[in-house]
Amino acid sequence: MYEPIRTKSVHTTAGDPGAYPHRSREEELDIQLAGHLSALLAVTDELGDGEGGELIARQVARLRGAPPARHAGLSGATPEALHRKAHALAGRALVVAASRADTAAAILAAERMDAHTAALTGDPLVAAP
Numbered sequence: 001m002y003e004p005i006r007t008k009s010v011h012t013t014a015g016d017p018g019a020y021p022h023r024s025r026e027e028e029l030d031i032q033l034a035g036h037l038s039a040l041l042a043v044t045d046e047l048g049d050g051e052g053g054e055l056i057a058r059q060v061a062r063l064r065g066a067p068p069a070r071h072a073g074l075s076g077a078t079p080e081a082l083h084r085k086a087h088a089l090a091g092r093a094l095v096v097a098a099s100r101a102d103t104a105a106a107i108l109a110a111e112r113m114d115a116h117t118a119a120l121t122g123d124p125l126v127a128a129p
Contacts, residue, residue, distance in 0.1 A: 026100060029096055029099060029100040030063050030100070032096050033063060033093060033096040033097055033100065033102065033105060034060055034063040034064050036089055036092045036093040036096060037056055037059055037060045037063070037093050037105070037109075038060055038068055039089050040056055040086055040089040040090055040093060040109075040112065041053055041056045041057055041060060041068060041070070043082055043085050043086040043089060044056055044086060044112075045070055046074055046075060046077075046082055047079065047082050047083070047086065049115075052112060052115065053070075055108055056108065056112070057070070059104065059105050059108055062104075063105075079119075080120065083116045083119045083120050084116075084120065086112065086116045087112075087113055087116040087117060087120070090109045090110075090112040090113040090116065091109070091113055093105065093108075093109040093112075094106055094109035094110055094113065097109055
């Protein structure tokens with residue numbers, strides 16, 4: 001009734017652990033955090049925030065082991081839309097940084113969220129005493 005399978009299965013068996021590379025949870029979180037920070041860097045560069053961009057670039061370089069590529073093109077979005085996007089990206093970076101217990105990246109992400117909130121509301125940032 002059914003024809004037998006004549007080709008080898010494309011699926012690996014559970015007993016073959018060396019069949020594909022594995023990364024640890026920490027490595028996966030590093031990759032994810034570097035990705036969120038790189039996206040934030042692109043938006044920050046588009047907004048023209050050189051100081052903020054340098055701080056983010058240092059964190060990306062620390063995570064990746066090499067300096068990041070800087071944003072070359074412009075999206076044509078309004079500054080308000082860019083600040084909203086940057087705020088969301090900084091929030092994502094903060095979540096990942098907190099889950100991997102990366103204090104430096106978490107502080108940077110929180111500061112960037114504050115900066116973009118201030119830019120959206122028009123309120124000046126208040127420095128901590």
